[in-house]
Amino acid sequence: xxxxxxxxxxxxxxxxxxxxxxxxxxxxxxxxxxxxxxxxxxxxxxxxxxxxxxxxxxxxxxxxxxxxxxxxxxxxxxxxxxxxxxxxxxxxxxxxxxxxxxxxxxxxxxxxxxxxxxxxxxxxxxxxxxxxxxxxxxxxxxxxxxxxxxxxxxxxxxxxxxxxxxxxxxxxxxxxxxxxxxxxxxxxxxxxxxxxxxxxxxxxxxxxxxxxxxxxxxxxxxxxxxxxxxxxxxxxxxxxxxxxxxxxxxxxxxxxxxxxxxxxxxxxxxxxxxxxxxxxxxxxxxxxxxxxxxxxxxxxxxxxxxxxxxxxxxxxxxxxxxxxxxxxxxxxxxxxxxxxxxxxxxxxxxxxxxxxxxxxxxxxxxxxxxxxxxxxxxxxxxxxxxxxxxxxxxxxxxxxxxxxxxxxxxxxxxxxxxxxxxxxxxxxxxxxxxxxxxxxxxxxxxxxxxxxxxxxxxxxxxxxxxxxxxxxxxxxxxxxxxxxxxx
RNA sequence: GGCCCCAUCGUCUAAUGGUUAGGACAGCGGGUUUUCAAUCCGUUAACGGGAGUUCAAUUCUCCCUGGGGCUGCCA
Numbered sequence: 001x002x003x004x005x006x007x008x009x010x011x012x013x014x015x016x017x018x019x020x021x022x023x024x025x026x027x028x029x030x031x032x033x034x035x036x037x038x039x040x041x042x043x044x045x046x047x048x049x050x051x052x053x054x055x056x057x058x059x060x061x062x063x064x065x066x067x068x069x070x071x072x073x074x075x076x077x078x079x080x081x082x083x084x085x086x087x088x089x090x091x092x093x094x095x096x097x098x099x100x101x102x103x104x105x106x107x108x109x110x111x112x113x114x115x116x117x118x119x120x121x122x123x124x125x126x127x128x129x130x131x132x133x134x135x136x137x138x139x140x141x142x143x144x145x146x147x148x149x150x151x152x153x154x155x156x157x158x159x160x161x162x163x164x165x166x167x168x169x170x171x172x173x174x175x176x177x178x179x180x181x182x183x184x185x186x187x188x189x190x191x192x193x194x195x196x197x198x199x200x201x202x203x204x205x206x207x208x209x210x211x212x213x214x215x216x217x218x219x220x221x222x223x224x225x226x227x228x229x230x231x232x233x234x235x236x237x238x239x240x241x242x243x244x245x246x247x248x249x250x251x252x253x254x255x256x257x258x259x260x261x262x263x264x265x266x267x268x269x270x271x272x273x274x275x276x277x278x279x280x281x282x283x284x285x286x287x288x289x290x291x292x293x294x295x296x297x298x299x300x301x302x303x304x305x306x307x308x309x310x311x312x313x314x315x316x317x318x319x320x321x322x323x324x325x326x327x328x329x330x331x332x333x334x335x336x337x338x339x340x341x342x343x344x345x346x347x348x349x350x351x352x353x354x355x356x357x358x359x360x361x362x363x364x365x366x367x368x369x370x371x372x373x374x375x376x377x378x379x380x381x382x383x384x385x386x387x388x389x390x391x392x393x394x395x396x397x398x399x400x401x402x403x404x405x406x407x408x409x410x411x412x413x414x415x416x417x418x419x420x421x422x423x424x425x426x427x428x429x430x431x432x433x434x435x436x437x438x439x440x441x442x443x444x445x446x447x448x449x450x451x452x453x454x455x456x457x458x459x460x461x462x463x464x465x466x467x468x469x470x471x472x473x474x475x476x477x478x479x480x481x482x483x484x485x486x487x
Numbered sequence: 488g489g490c491c492c493c494a495u496c497g498u499c500u501a502a503u504g505g506u507u508a509g510g511a512c513a514g515c516g517g518g519u520u521u522u523c524a525a526u527c528c529g530u531u532a533a534c535g536g537g538a539g540u541u542c543a544a545u546u547c548u549c550c551c552u553g554g555g556g557c558u559g560c561c562a
Contacts (some may be wrong), residue, residue, distance in 0.1 A: 040562065185489070254554060295511060465521070
């Protein structure tokens, strides 16, 4: 099946857009079809420079790049690939013009010279009379010669669609099921703007016809425009694609997910350190479920089990809590070598020594099960690359039942016990043995010696275990840190 | 206001004409543990309301209520 994602380059890729793209990508992949990226740049005023790059990059980073349409070449330049282009709507103007002319000839569309001032006034009046704001068709029966004359005189105009008002348009949406719309409630939509650009409605129908889209997967906000699109396909005499409208992503207050209430830019989550696997896993679960109790899915698994039939109709609140959990799950699934490779540049940026550290993999392994985001790594590994400054306040922990007065004794105990571990046998097991064998006679509890040891070695309130840190630090460094004076 | 759509724990969701209405996240309690995290166990918490159909309705129908989307020469 050929599916497509068709965003406007008006800013970064919306997180809801990424979910829609994911659904479309999954359908294309599971049918061994093609996922097309088309850029809907028909609103010159709202276009943002660089937005197309961001959109493509976000899809790529997420792991769902387009197969056809707008994409990057090997050098990172935006190119178009495929036989149904161009894939930027701004490059298809003659095509839209041609088909809107056809509509004009067949009586499915008409010229409209109304000014926006008149339209505003009209709507205002309609609102006051509690009527549906709709174009009043003032220009629908303009004589041909008058129309021609006004156009020739350079008068600004648009082309509107003529809706058959007596009809009821019905459709069976892949997700929403049977839908029906009464013709007299549908507005005579503008198809071609006065600047010669098409509106979404015209461009969508023409493009998805010529690009041979089998299924249009888009957000639910398009549901009420659907009859216009259906009518256009019919007016052109073209087959209608299947439509699957997907439920919206919502703010906490259940309004349509918007910028004001949080970050809606998909790349924000990626740059913040969320794994694409976690992000897509989270998004796919918003509105869809596999019918089993499985919650963690790779993209490959999703390709085989995803289905639009199991997407339901109500909107889903975009609540990050579960994303954080999924992030943790995915972080822990990364092979440790890969994990180390990912964080190494980040850690090296702050601590040059990490770049040549032969034990980096072991240190990375220590934090993998407790880290949430890659950027936390430098902070979490800092004590391996710079000497900590432990304080008495931190060591004398009431929770561990440690009195300040006991601290020197405890540290002496640690020095003595660790001192007897042979240099060539410095490993976790022998460190454990050296300390725990002497524990009963010392009168200290485990926590009373291990908490101070950990703090002396790391200077931190939280960190991986004392034994593991000591092992990786090596004997001489461990002994050195135990000898540091407390502040 | 008009049109269209939707409605199960706080959130994401499952299931069913007869069930103790299931799971996950979060919350809470506990185990493990030198801290934090991770992990394990337990636990709080939902069918919006009213009619109708039926022996039986959370499930089917209708109405209401609530929520959302659209209502641009935006997409």
